[in-house]
Amino acid sequence: MKAKLLKNGMLIDGTGAEARHEVDVLIEGNKITAIGNNLSVPDTYSPGEIDILDLQGKTIMPGMTEAHTHFTWQDSIYIQDIDFKPIEETMIGAIKNAETMLKSGFTSCVSAAARGRVDIALRDAINRGQILGPRMMANGAEVSATGSFVDLHPNHVRVHGLSFLADGEDEVRRVVRSLFKEGADLVKLNVSGESLTAHATGEMTLYTYKEVRAAVEEAHARGKRIYVHARSSDSVKICVQAGVDIIGHADFIDDEAFDMLVDNKDRLFVVPALNWLVSTLEHGAEYFGQEAIVATGYEEGLEIALRNMHRLYQAGVRILPGGDYGFKWCPHGQYARDLEHFVKLVGMTPMDAIVSATKYGSQIMQMEDQLGTIEVGKLADILVVDGNPLEDISVLQNHSKLNVILKDGEYVVRTLEVSHLEERAAV
Numbered sequence: 401m402k403a404k405l406l407k408n409g410m411l412i413d414g415t416g417a418e419a420r421h422e423v424d425v426l427i428e429g430n431k432i433t434a435i436g437n438n439l440s441v442p443d444t445y446s447p448g449e450i451d452i453l454d455l456q457g458k459t460i461m462p463g464m465t466e467a468h469t470h471f472t473w474q475d476s477i478y479i480q481d482i483d484f485k486p487i488e489e490t491m492i493g494a495i496k497n498a499e500t501m502l503k504s505g506f507t508s509c510v511s512a513a514a515r516g517r518v519d520i521a522l523r524d525a526i527n528r529g530q531i532l533g534p535r536m537m538a539n540g541a542e543v544s545a546t547g548s549f550v551d552l553h554p555n556h557v558r559v560h561g562l563s564f565l566a567d568g569e570d571e572v573r574r575v576v577r578s579l580f581k582e583g584a585d586l587v588k589l590n591v592s593g594e595s596l597t598a599h600a601t602g603e604m605t606l607y608t609y610k611e612v613r614a615a616v617e618e619a620h621a622r623g624k625r626i627y628v629h630a631r632s633s634d635s636v637k638i639c640v641q642a643g644v645d646i647i648g649h650a651d652f653i654d655d656e657a658f659d660m661l662v663d664n665k666d667r668l669f670v671v672p673a674l675n676w677l678v679s680t681l682e683h684g685a686e687y688f689g690q691e692a693i694v695a696t697g698y699e700e701g702l703e704i705a706l707r708n709m710h711r712l713y714q715a716g717v718r719i720l721p722g723g724d725y726g727f728k729w730c731p732h733g734q735y736a737r738d739l740e741h742f743v744k745l746v747g748m749t750p751m752d753a754i755v756s757a758t759k760y761g762s763q764i765m766q767m768e769d770q771l772g773t774i775e776v777g778k779l780a781d782i783l784v785v786d787g788n789p790l791e792d793i794s795v796l797q798n799h800s801k802l803n804v805i806l807k808d809g810e811y812v813v814r815t816l817e818v819s820h821l822e823e824r825a826a827v
């Protein structure tokens with residue numbers, strides 16, 4: 401692999417430190433080996449062995465992490481569409497979505513559930529270099545109680561679609577064990593409801609402490625993690641007490657749940673999936689009618705979520721982007737919208753929104769020593785952005801502004817000219 405010298409960029413290194421100007425970054429193999437002003441090409445390189453890219457002040461930043469990914473949710477209108485889509489077509493769609501995510505500047509992701517073994521097969525194929533995609537924490541099918549918001553079929557119809565139904569500690573243990581057997585990095589539990597499903601709304605808590613605790617014990621016994629869907633206050637409390645690792649949503653929390661999250665902020669991650677609420681409010685009526693969207697209570701729900709995310713952010717809880725993309729009205733590829741929501745709706749500084757997508761991203765990937773910041777010795781997952789996301793965070797949504805995307809030191813995207821060294825004069 402050719403070495404690469406990125407010259408004259410504005411460096412946002414992902415640590416939260418102020419941006420630095422006229423910075424050069426040297427990449428050798430898959431690693432960052434030097435950062436500084438006016439770096440020169442090491443003399444060990446002959447002209448053809450290193451690409452020099454003059455960035456003319458463009459932004460250099462770490463690749464981002466999407467922390468609530470569903471590659472197997474594809475242009476769905478109803479949750480049942482995910483259940484019924486044959487696994488073969490789902491697999492092909494997921495391969496496309498993985499490439500889309502990488503080309504959107506997200507070089508790693510944490511899955512928040514998938515159909516069948518699709519994520520696991522994707523992760524392995526990406527790691528082997530067979531297909532393009534981000535580094536992945538792979539999930540299996542969601543684990544849900546009977547009557548949960550993903551249990552949508554009449555009792556006389558059995559569908560093994562997006563969720564395994566498991567009730568009681570023993571069944572939860574059995575299903576969680578079976579998912580880890582198949583190679584999942586984490587397992588997703590639906591602990592609260594979701595208000596698009598009338599019989600199991602977001603305010604309802606659908607699993608007991610003992611059931612959640614059983615899942616956590618099985619995961620932790622294997623060095624693995626539990627990711628939960630938890631909107632209601634009670635569900636969040638149960639999850640924190642039971643020791644879950646990643647909490648999706650956490651929007652309807654009361655003061656007690658808030659305090660519990662803050663007390664456990666060094667261990668926990670919160671992924672609010674704000675874009676799901678924002679997009680559903682923007683476009684849901686086109687699919688379900690205005691009345692159905694009003695009935696979800698999402699409008700008030702979003703306000704409550706934003707208030708709570710603001711105070712969790714102020715209290716130093718790690719809140720990560722990840723937006724449940726994969727429905728018709730919030731398609732794959734728009735992942736960076738969550739950063740804009742963090743800035744415009746939650747009140748984060750643009751720098752903090754970038755830190756949440758980069759440094760915190762490396763932490764949720766359990767690769768903090770290798771990813772998430774631009775530092776010597778780290779892996780070269782790097783973006784070059786034509787624009788300044790500190791002034792306009794939405795620039796990250798514009799794929800044509802992502803001039804260079806490197807993953808593991810290799811180009812995924814490069815629309816900038818490359819120059820080479822002049823032949824060195826013979827001494």
Ligand SMILES: [Zn+2]
Pocket residue numbers: 468470512724
């Ligand atoms: Zn989700």
